Every structure is written in C-alpha cells, then in structure tokens.
Amino acid sequence: MLKIREVCKAFNNINVLKNISFDVEKSDILGCAGPSGCGKSTLLRCIQKLEIIDQGTIESNGRVCFMFQDFQLFPHMTVFQNLTYAPTLKNKNKKEDYQKQAVKILEDLGIESKANIYPGALSGGQKQRVALARSLMTNPDILLCDEPTSGLDVSTTMDVVSLLKSINEQFGVTMVIASHDLDFLTKISDRIILLKNGTITIDINAQEWNDPVNFLKAYY
Amino acid sequence: MNKIISNFLSIGSGVALTLKLTFGGVFIGLLLGVLLSVLRYSGIGRSVINRIISILRGTPLMLQLTFVYFMAPSIIGFRLSLLSAGILTFGVNSSAYIAEIVRAGIESLPKGQFEAAQALEIPRFYMWKDIILPQVIVNIFPAMINEVIALLKETALIATLGGMDIMRKSQTIAAEQYDYFMPLCIAGIYYYGLVLFIEFIGRKFESCKSYA
Numbered sequence: 158m159l160k161i162r163e164v165c166k167a168f169n170n171i172n173v174l175k176n177i178s179f180d181v182e183k184s185d186i187l188g189c190a191g192p193s194g195c196g197k198s199t200l201l202r203c204i205q206k207l208e209i210i211d212q213g214t215i216e217s218n219g220r221v222c223f224m225f226q227d228f229q230l231f232p233h234m235t236v237f238q239n240l241t242y243a244p245t246l247k248n249k250n251k252k253e254d255y256q257k258q259a260v261k262i263l264e265d266l267g268i269e270s271k272a273n274i275y276p277g278a279l280s281g282g283q284k285q286r287v288a289l290a291r292s293l294m295t296n297p298d299i300l301l302c303d304e305p306t307s308g309l310d311v312s313t314t315m316d317v318v319s320l321l322k323s324i325n326e327q328f329g330v331t332m333v334i335a336s337h338d339l340d341f342l343t344k345i346s347d348r349i350i351l352l353k354n355g356t357i358t359i360d361i362n363a364q365e366w367n368d369p370v371n372f373l374k375a376y377y
Numbered sequence: 378m379n380k381i382i383s384n385f386l387s388i389g390s391g392v393a394l395t396l397k398l399t400f401g402g403v404f405i406g407l408l409l410g411v412l413l414s415v416l417r418y419s420g421i422g423r424s425v426i427n428r429i430i431s432i433l434r435g436t437p438l439m440l441q442l443t444f445v446y447f448m449a450p451s452i453i454g455f456r457l458s459l460l461s462a463g464i465l466t467f468g469v470n471s472s473a474y475i476a477e478i479v480r481a482g483i484e485s486l487p488k489g490q491f492e493a494a495q496a497l498e499i500p501r502f503y504m505w506k507d508i509i510l511p512q513v514i515v516n517i518f519p520a521m522i523n524e525v526i527a528l529l530k531e532t533a534l535i536a537t538l539g540g541m542d543i544m545r546k547s548q549t550i551a552a553e554q555y556d557y558f559m560p561l562c563i564a565g566i567y568y569y570g571l572v573l574f575i576e577f578i579g580r581k582f583e584s585c586k587s588y589a
Contacts, residue, residue: 207492222496229493233511242507243497295497 158183158331159204159299164213166196166203173199175355177213181299181333181348186325188346188363189335195352197335198226201301204333219298219331226304228288230276236263236287237272240294255294262290265327266320282313289320293328300324302334306341314338318345339366381559384550388563391546395571398463398532398542403525405468410475415505417476418483426476433473439534442466446538463535471528478524482517483509515586522579526572533568543567 159181166174173196181187189197202208204215205223230239240259245252263269266286276284285305292300305321306314322345324330336342342349343366351359417426433441446462449455457465486509494504514521536545547564551557 205496207495223492225489225493225496227487227489229487229489231490231493231508231512233515243499246499246503291497 158185158218159333160214160216161204162214162216164200164203164215165211166199166208167211173355174203174210177352177355177357179350179357179360181331183218183331184325184329185347186321186332186334186345188342188349189333189352190339190342190349191337191352193337196355197337197352198303200352201303201333201335204299205301217299220295221299221301222292222295222297224288224292224300224302224305226307228276228284230284230287230291232276235273235275236268236279236290239276239287240291243291244294259290259294262293266290281308282316285309285313285317286320289324293324293330297330299331299333302332304336305334306336306338314341317341321345381563384560385563387550388543388546388560388567391541391543392567392571394460394535394540394542395529395532395567397460398467398535398540399525399529399571401460401464402467402471402528402532405464406471406475406524406528407521409469409472411479411510413472413476414479414483415510418480430473430476433470434477438466438470438531439537441470442534442538459535459538459540462538463532463540467528467532471524474524474527475521478517478520479513481520482513485516486512518579518583518586522575525575525579529571529575530568 161180162178164174164177165172177196177200179187189200191197199208201223203210204217205221207223230236231242234242237256237259240262241252241255244255244258248255260269260272263272266289268283268286268290271279271283271287276287279287302321306317309317318341321332321334325332334342334345343363346363349359349361349363349366350357413426413430417423442463445466446457446459449457449462490508490512491504494508499508532542533544535542536548539545541549543564547560551560554560
C-alpha cells in the first residue's frame with residue numbers, strides 16, 4: 158500500500174531523515190514512535206508531500222489524507238462545512254451525497270449534535286473527531302495521523318484508540334500514526350517502527366514491544 | 378442661532394464628497410491592497426510590489442494627489458475630474474498600507490491552515506477565497522477600521538485642489554464671515570461624527586463575525 162525507499166530529508170544541512178525504508182501493507186496500522194525531534198512528523202509530511210524529499214522514493218497506492226497534530230480545522234466554518242467544503246468543491250453535482258455522507262460520519266463518530274457549531278467551541282476530543290471525520294470525507298486509503306493524542310487525557314486517548322481501530326476495521330483504511338506515546342502505539346498498532354536521530358532503529362510487531370530488549374533499545 | 382444652523386447645513390453639504398472620496402478610496406485600496414498582498418505572498422513580482430509599496434508610503438499624499446490631478450492630461454491624454462483623481466489617489470495610496478495590513482494578517486494565520494487546504498486538495502484560488510482571506514479579514518478588521526478613519530481625515534487634502542468637501546466648505550464660510558472659530562468647530566464635529574459612525578459600524582461587524 159505504501160512503499161518508502163531510502164528517503165532522506167534535510168533542513169538547513171541538518172539531516173532529519175536518513176535513508177528511511179519500510180513498507181505498509183493494506184489495512185495495517187503502523188505506529189511511528191520516537192522522541193521529540195526525531196523526524197516522525199517530517200516523515201509523515203514527506204508522505205503527504207507537504208515536504209519535498211531530497212532523495213529516495215515514496216510510492217502510495219490510493220488517496221492519502223493527513224490529520225494534523227493541532228487538527229487545523231477551518232475556524233470560520235461550522236463542523237458540517239468543514240466536512241463538506243472540500244469534497245463539494247471537487248464535485249458540485251454530488252453535494253447532497255456529500256451532505257448525507259457527512260451526517261453519517263458525524264453519527265458514526267458520535268458528534269452529530271455538533272454539526273452546526275464552530276470548531277472554537279469544541280473540546281480537544283471533539284476537535285479530534287471532527288478532524289478525523291474531515292479526513293474520512295475524502296475516502297482515504299491511507300490515513301496519516303500526526304500525534305493524534307497529544308494534549309488528550311487518558312480516557313480520551315482510549316477513545317481515540319477504539320475510534321481509530323473501528324475506522325480501520327470498518328473502512329479498511331491503512332494508517333501511519335506518529336506519536337511519542339509508546340503505550341498508545343502498542344495498543345493501536347499492528348507494527349511499530351522507532352525513529353532515532355532520523356533513522357529506523359527498531360521495526361517490530363506491536364506484540365514484540367513488551368520484550369525488555371526492545372524496550373531498552375527504545376529508551377537507550 | 379440661525380447663523381449656526383445655516384453654517385451647519387452649508388458645511389454639511391460637503392459630507393457627500395468626503396464620504397465618496399473615503400469609501401471610493403477604501404474600495405480601490407482594499408481590492409488593490411489584497412491583490413498586491415496575495416501576489417507578494419505567492420512570490421509573484423515580489424520585488425516590484427515591494428518597491429511600489431515603498432514609494433507609495435514614502436512620498437507625501439499631497440504630492441501624489443497633485444501629481445495625479447495635474448499630470449494626468451499629459452500622461453493619459455485627458456483630464457480626470459477632481460472626484461476621480463481623488464478616489465484614484467486615495468485608493469492607490471491606501472492600497473500600500475492595506476497591503477501591509479493584509480500581509481500581517483496572512484502571516485498571523487497558522488501555516489497549517491495552508492497545509493490543511495493543500496492536504497484536502499483545495500485549489501489555490503478557493504484556498505485564498507474561502508479559507509485564508511475570510512480569516513484574514515476578521516483578524517485585520519480593527520486595523521482596517523483605523524485605515525478607513527485615517528483615510529477619512531486625509532480626504533481633507535482635496536480642499537487644496539478646490540474640492541468642496543467638509544474642510545473646504547468650512548474654509549469658504551470662514552473667509553466669508555471673517556470668523557474661523559465656528560466653521561472649523563462645525564467641520565470638526567462633522568469629522569468626529571463620521572469617525573464615531575465608522576467605529577460603530579466596525580464594532581457591529583466585529584461582533585457579527587467573531588466565531589466561537
């Protein structure tokens with residue numbers, strides 16, 4: 158589904174990503190762990206083409222959508238407008254279909270009552286769901302989530318886990334999730350890669366994460 | 378008492394010209410200012426636009442107004458009316474200041490708003506029209522109100538070319554009556570009243586457009 162080969166990216170002569178290579182199979186959830194500044198977000202931004210890579214190749218089969226760390230909802234549009242604006246722009250004839258789809262997704266995510274509210278009046282968890290709903294409106298094959306639980310409490314984090322898992326099972330969306338929260342990643346991912354100083358130091362199944370050797374590698 | 382009322386009405390007849398110059402200038406200034414700002418932000422003709430803005434801000438408005446009114450016939454072949462020359466000059470001059478205000482407004486938005494639009498594959502034109510500029514306009518509104526107020530007061534320069542605005546009317550009456558105090562006070566009252574009105578409209582708009 159996603160094939161990344163020897164990707165390099167530097168900012169001001171500082172190598173942020175060094176020869177990164179990995180594959181993600183269809184419907185898999187890949188967790189991308191690592192300390193702050195290790196290149197997780199940059200990797201996701203390169204996959205979404207928000208950054209131009211210096212070297213290597215990124216091949217994706219299908220539509221890629223990006224969920225930003227700080228959601229980046231459009232504050233002057235209601236939740237419903239946030240969801241329907243971009244799809245309707247591409248195909249005005251399907252406006253009613255998109256409206257129905259938006260209602261369905263909002264119901265699925267349990268935020269249908271927030272449809273006519275502006276993002277500024279939503280809590281962090283609700284914004285998270287709206288951002289996810291907006292991404293789902295594009296019918297993505299691959300969803301890139303940048304720190305989806307940053308700033309959320311434990312209970313809301315668990316909600317995000319079950320929400321993303323259900324999206325993955327229901328729509329078969331392949332996911333790449335960047336987070337520094339290893340506990341969250343082990344709960345949600347099929348596979349985890351650990352980035353350190355721009356290189357992948359660990360690439361294992363999530364179940365293997367409890368192995369003390371891997372744990373030590375991650376932290377030291 | 379009759380004299381005061383008569384002077385009030387006489388000077389008040391200049392309000393129309395003052396308002397035409399102000400709102401005509403703001404209209405042109407806003408269109409041109411936003412255009413210059415968006416082009417510059419997109420990297421199109423950045424150095425040329427910077428130079429134009431620098432010249433417009435770096436030379437006196439009085440000089441620009443006189444230049445447009447008296448030099449137009451030799452450049453474009455016909456004479457501009459005082460109203461057209463005024464609106465054009467005030468508009469173009471104001472566009473330089475508005476372009477800077479809009480630039481600050483664009484730069485105050487999170488970069489992620491541009492990236493979110495890009496990630497959702499929103500075409501560039503619609504990104505500016507529906508995503509970026511509506512947010513920018515709300516953010517810069519207080520600064521824009523300041524610009525409108527400044528422009529309203531600068532329109533008094535049209536009096537130097539003979540335009541019968543509030544200022545010129547008051548000067549004419551002062552010269553006729555050998556009394557500057559009352560006509561100038563009345564002109565001041567008119568200008569201040571208009572400024573209060575613009576501030577009132579601005580506050581109404583701000584309260585309508587604030588989204589929570």
